[in-house]
Amino acid sequence: MKILHTADLHLGQVIYQNYDRSDEHRHFFHRLEQWCEEEKPDALLVSGDVFDIQQPSATVKKAFTDYFVHLHQVCPQMHIVITAGNHDSASRIQADSSVWKLANAHLIGTPPAVDSLEQADGWQHQYIIKLDHGYVVALPYMAGERKGIIQSILDKVTEDNTLGLPVVMMAHQAVTGLDITGHGFDIGTLRTIDSDAMGSGFDYLALGHIHKPQTIGHLEDAMSDEVCYHAPVIRYSGSALHVSCDEAYPHTVSLVDIDQHQGRVQIRQLRIDELRHFHVLPSDGTSFTSADEALDAMKAFVAEGQRGYIRFRFDVNTGLPSNFGQMVYDALLPYDEEWRYNPKMLWTGVSADDASEKEKLVFEVAELQQMTDPMVFIERTLNQYPNLDLDDVRQAFEEVKAEMLLLSEEKQEKKRQKTKSVQP
Incomplete structure (x- = not known):
């Protein structure tokens, strides 16, 4: 199974409050198109933060459509899988998913509900894309750990995967052991989850969220052009563009070849020649x-x-x-x-x-x-503020953030259930 893995496109970014970057994104997609033509992957994966803000302009949304429709036209046999990141609106990404299937593209915006395990079995298939040569488990950004939910989806793949085909999972998360160079976070302030919380059963975890290309557990290989590991492998492809001036390292797209389930994972970094x-x-x-x-x-x-x-x-x-x-x-x-x-x-x-x-x-x-x-x-x-307990403040913010995300997800779930109940 061969995939192209990228993430954190941040379409529509206006940098330094002044400069539109549409020509830089156009330059990136031109090169991405060439790689798709040359490599003919089974799938192109975009692991979140497709847009820079949750409500992009009509011009940015049109650019998104034009880019990915053209990629489909260039490589009609290639599946395109796009998941929502924390910068994206989950519901907006999900809204057009039915239409995008006509272009062999799968858009996954809404994460599994927090009470998914209590629902009737079968919901897992919303996040499983079966290809000719393997499986893609497409998970959008989720707040907090949901190991049971993730494992339930992976278990469904295991039940179906009697031929031992490669299994790739997508996520938009910060996991322990990563290198946050270029993000401006102070050590200890970025909320991470343990990689074990991502479940077991995948061969390659295609991550987004962190902009420096890197493989967890193999940070010494971050800038190596080509490496090979035994599955499972957890990797950040890095962002499409240098999102800030502090990202002084090269940016890449990951070309990943997996021979079989629990087999060898070969990664080649395709270096992006930035326009600026x-x-x-x-x-x-x-x-x-x-x-x-x-x-x-x-x-x-x-x-x-x-x-x-x-x-x-x-x-x-x-x-x-x-x-x-x-x-x-x-x-x-x-x-x-x-x-x-x-x-x-x-x-x-x-x-x-x-x-x-x-x-x-x-x-x-x-x-x-x-x-x-x-x-x-x-x-x-x-x-x-010498008397301020920073840990207490940080914990309070995290609790508020988690509660707001939970309320938002519950509201979306109630809306979906209400919609189902009024359908004939």
């Missing part, structure tokens, strides 16, 4: 000490050609004019957004006025705008 790379100036690792120095260096750098995103590294004692950002935008204007500016500066050194000032965090406006987790702000300002 992220650059930090000065590129030699030093820091600028004046605005003029930075602007002159930037103008010389962009004049060399190419295109990308630019971020500056300054010594903390550098005084910048209030209109520095506008000066950068004006200098890049002739390049028609081929060169783009990341206003989140990198500061080095210690203030000459008062070394303790370095402990007083100052946030850029762009940085605050991009914060989606209140714990990030609380943790980075903890020194101002």
Whole structure:
């Protein structure tokens, strides 16, 4: 069984509150189309975070449709399996699933209900896709552990899999033992689940959510072009694009070949040639000490050609004019957004006025705008609240988050049951 595994497309992302990335996604899908033509996989798997926000614009939704319809036209024999991530609206992903089956595509948005095990048997088949050469268990993002539910689905596959065909499972989760480089999480703040909670019986677990390509238990092989392991294998394909400037590592699509159930899993990383790379100036690792120095260096750098995103590294004692950002935008204007500016500066050194000032965090406006987790702000300002119990606060937020997700799922389930009851 051969699959192409990708995740975290984040279609519709507007980066740094200013730049649309549609041409970067178009560039990625052009390359993905070439790989599908060349490799002719049994299935293309997209493990969540298809969109950057839960209510994408009509333009973004059209792009999504155009991309995947064209992939189907290029490789009509290939199955396309797309699951919802935490950035997606589960119900919106699920809504058009019947129509997408006409294009050999399977969209799974709504996760199994928390009381699935109490329901009549048979619900498991909603998440099982049987292919000619194997099985795909397609699970969207789920809050918290649901080992019993997951195992119940895998057990159904085991019952049917009398020929010993490969079994692939998809999920959008953070599991223990991962490398969170590039995400901006502080160690211990990302909620993870143990890999054992994902059940047993799969040969390859195609994960999304973490943007760095990696195989759990084999982090030393993260950048290896080709590896082979004995099943089961748990892997993050990584995101399609560098979602932030901190993701300095290569991004890839995983080409996975599985010979048989409980057999050998061969993984080849297909490296994505990003349309725009992220650059930090000065590129030699030093820091600028004046605005003029930075602007002159930037103008010389962009004049060399190419295109990308630019971020500056300054010594903390550098005084910048209030209109520095506008000066950068004006200098890049002739390049028609081929060169783009990341206003989140990198500061080095210690203030000459008062070394303790370095402990007083100052946030850029762009940085605050991009914060989606209140714990990030609380943790980075903890020194101002000496009596605050961070563990209690974190636990409270997690309980509220879990309760809200549970209420949402219960509401969706009641709506489905109500719909069924009124059908003739």
